[in-house]
């Protein structure tokens with residue numbers, strides 16, 4: 077079966093499905109099919125060796141009827157305008173599902189961040205922000221971390237934005253270090269949120285979590301914190317991976333020790349007590365819960381049939397192709413879709429923004445409790461809709477996200 081689609085064709089097909097189910101007005105469907113604003117800039121920086129480096133920077137602002145644009149910035153080679161557009165659409169639905177007052181956006185810089193020094197990355201980030209600054213702001217568009225960007229990147233964004241304005245504006249970006257207004261618990265939020273969804277799904281599906289086995293693809297910020305949170309609720313993490321390969325131990329592994337090993341050796345592989353396997357093997361590992369936390373298009377028609385998990389929680393954005401989606405559904409595997417499973421990150425981003433605007437600082441416990449309440453509500457809403465519609469959870473999540481945005485457009489009307 078050929079799977080000739082891009083992230084954008086998939087996102088548009090998902091929107092079309094939701095539009096059909098919701099019997100959406102065709103004009104609103106058309107509006108939501110394209111972003112409100114799409115920016116492409118050339119980021120020219122001085123490299124450490126004196127040469128000039130030229131990189132393409134993108135920011136796509138999809139729709140903002142429910143509040144300012146919100147979404148991460150990723151640094152990734154070969155990223156395209158289409159891919160960023162697709163990801164910005166997912167952000168719009170995600171914020172609506174989490175029921176936080178934002179629209180969706182996404183940014184990307186076409187760069188292999190591992191090849192740049194820290195100083196070069198700082199110059200790249202600051203130059204990128206300076207090129208799009210007029211479209212950013214705490215009430216316009218609020219960036220956050222995504223693949224290969226982190227709290228340090230966000231600190232540079234906050235500083236550049238603030239220097240250009242002439243005063244400090246911590247609320248212009250989220251996912252910052254705590255020292256400059258970042259929220260407690262933001263780094264862990266996406267991973268923890270995924271596990272809150274797993275907990276809810278397990279309850280509904282009568283899956284016992286004590287000693288349930290978990291395989292996690294990707295050991296970056298999201299995968300690592302999902303592993304820690306899975307351990308906390310009594311699950312056994314039996315396999316993890318990074319871009320260099322995967323490791324497996326059916327008796328369970330300690331994610332904290334694996335991280336220490338990865339920091340020392342640069343890879344999760346060759347960890348004491350585990351066998352080395354490939355990233356492909358990891359997806360097909362014997363486990364109860366599979367968490368793809370790496371990148372797009374990992375579960376495809378080539379491997380979907382071999383997946384043995386009972387539950388798949390999409391921590392990454394778009395890890396499952398539409399054909400694979402169908403295959404998993406037919407096999408009776410429960411899938412918690414990305415726009416629901418990973419909305420914990422943007423939810424705590426919202427908490428950070430609220431804290432910045434009110435000049436408050438909440439405790440980790442407060443943040444985690446609020447996150448759990450939000451995630452549980454989002455999951456229960458989507459689950460209830462999927463029961464009512466007799467649909468899978470992705471369809472229900474899309475209906476909920478697209479429906480809430482469409483309702484906002486309806487009540488606002490069109491100006492002029």
Ligand code: GLU
Pocket residue numbers: 146147148149218219220221222223250393418419421422423425
């Ligand atoms: N990049 C994250 C996502 O895809 C977080 C976005 C945010 O916090 O604004 O959901």
